[in-house]
Amino acid sequence: MTTAEIEAYIKQYAPGKVKLAAADIDGILRGKYISTEKFSATLKGDLGFCDVVFGWDAQDLAYENTRFTGWHSGYPDMLLKLDPRTFRKIPWENDIPFLLGDFYDATGKAAHVCPRQVLKKVIADCHSLGFKPYFSQEFEWFNFEETPDSFALKGFKDPKPLTPGMFGYSILRSALKSDFFHDLFDLLAKFDIPLEGLHTETGPGVYEAAITYSDALEAADRAILFKTAVKEIAYKHGIMASFMAKWREDLPGCSGHVHQSLWDEDSTSNLFFDNTEAQGMSTLMKHYIAGQLHCLPHILPLFAPTVNSYKRLVEGAWAPTTLTWALDNRTVALRVLPLGAKSARIETRVVGADTNPYLAIAACLAAGLYGIKHKIVLSQPATVGNGYRDFSNGKLPANLNEATKQMRQSSIAQELFGAEFVDHFCCTREWEWQQFSKAVTDWEMKRYFEII
Known part of the structure; x- marks a missing residue:
């Protein structure tokens, strides 16, 4: 589907929400549901997503030995850009629209900790x-x-x-x-x-x-x-x-x-x-x-x-x-x-x-x-x-x-x-x-x- 077709489907999707996710370092999908209005704005820009997803382990225990983020940085937001090519409908969840995203740093550069970005670089x-x-x-x-x-x-x-x-x-x-x-x-x-x-x-x-x-x-x-x-x-x-x-x-x-x-x-x-x-x-x-x-x-x-x-x-x-x-x-x-x-x-x-x-x-x-x-x-x-x-x-x-x-x-x-x-x-x-x-x-x- 084209981006326009994705937008059209999401606008007419009655429940009025979209599911999105991105992978952390362990390959666990971290995500959320957002409103269709929020999604439309996100497609035109970026979505803020707390960088704690790269600051804790699989049990959500905060790392004490990493430099990327932590209590020392205050766990600010990263930028998450959704990839329209990953658009899907989840058939066991009422065909809710779903997309994956990539993480970027505050300057718009691909985040070096983002596993999907690592693969894209290779x-x-x-x-x-x-x-x-x-x-x-x-x-x-x-x-x-x-x-x-x-x-x-x-x-x-x-x-x-x-x-x-x-x-x-x-x-x-x-x-x-x-x-x-x-x-x-x-x-x-x-x-x-x-x-x-x-x-x-x-x-x-x-x-x-x-x-x-x-x-x-x-x-x-x-x-x-x-x-x-x-x-x-x-x-x-x-x-x-x-x-x-x-x-x-x-x-x-x-x-x-x-x-x-x-x-x-x-x-x-x-x-x-x-x-x-x-x-x-x-x-x-x-x-x-x-x-x-x-x-x-x-x-x-x-x-x-x-x-x-x-x-x-x-x-x-x-x-x-x-x-x-x-x-x-x-x-x-x-x-x-x-x-x-x-x-x-x-x-x-x-x-x-x-x-x-x-x-x-x-x-x-x-x-x-x-x-x-x-x-x-x-x-x-x-x-x-x-x-x-x-x-x-x-x-x-x-x-x-x-x-x-x-x-x-x-x-x-x-x-x-x-x-x-x-x-x-x-x-x-x-x-x-x-x-x-x-x-x-x-x-x-x-x-x-x-x-x-």
Whole structure:
């Protein structure tokens, strides 16, 4: 829809309000409802939005270690500009008009802390090189027969999975809760988040969805909206959906794999495919793979942003632990699929469902472009067999603290994303580790309370 068509729809929308949102550093959508009158004024200018959304963590606890904003600055407003290209109607909320926005500073410059702006900057860099990036993110997540109230009354312990048993790719289990299952597919399509597929995964109450590919910015918009939309649709069915990376030790974790390819400016030729090569991999694709392998240890917190993320990245749990690549192999960090002129792509399997899609996609693209710019040779051979046992190129950092230290000290991270963003993001991850480190866990109580 054009901006004029959007305005016309909103003016005639009887409830007289618009819903808007933007992503914080954790990938949580922070938003509000505004009147249609306020929206009309906003389209002609900017909307003030408190910068505290970049001054607190996922639990709204104010950071004490960041420089961007805080008590020292008084938490002033940032400018939020709505992007008409993100316009949607929310079908499970009476078709209310909805838009996403980008944050800017008081001078009108793109805010360096804004995840969507970070991605837009990387995409612009990609376009300047003559490439058009196409991406898609797929998600696994667990569903529970709980409400926020019931789960809180349980002390946030032992949520009841939606269905029992492991049942990957199960027709039976998708039929068991078919109203919810079909609502997801149908309502997401109406919300302009088309799915290529939706199925049960191995685990009690776990689903997996592959979002239809698109240009990189639209792919990230779809991904971040997907996570919130799934949660809201689940609420309608008395269900809680969780994208936590690993909710139980003895079950697989939840991935957020990113599929990606580079095309020419006209979107007519997939530049990752070369039919003159034995494996179909173009030189450009090889540089891109080499760039990701080289950069991964320097930017891992963008792919694994929480303390819990690293509980997923363990051996034998369908998530990678080594810096590896291979052709169609699900035990490595980069699964390479040079399947043809239309479908040749790379799947970055490090990414978890708990990521901020803007930052995960930006990290994949920036790292791949780094390999292209520096013409890094893919000298590391493809892994054959079990990637968990291939230590030829090293292992991924083992926890958030280790990964964040490496990112903070990395000149590569600063080259890819700028010193200001790296500083702010690393501060938020250091804060996350600090909050975890001072917490007393159930594991400690069971292990030490009596015997030690």
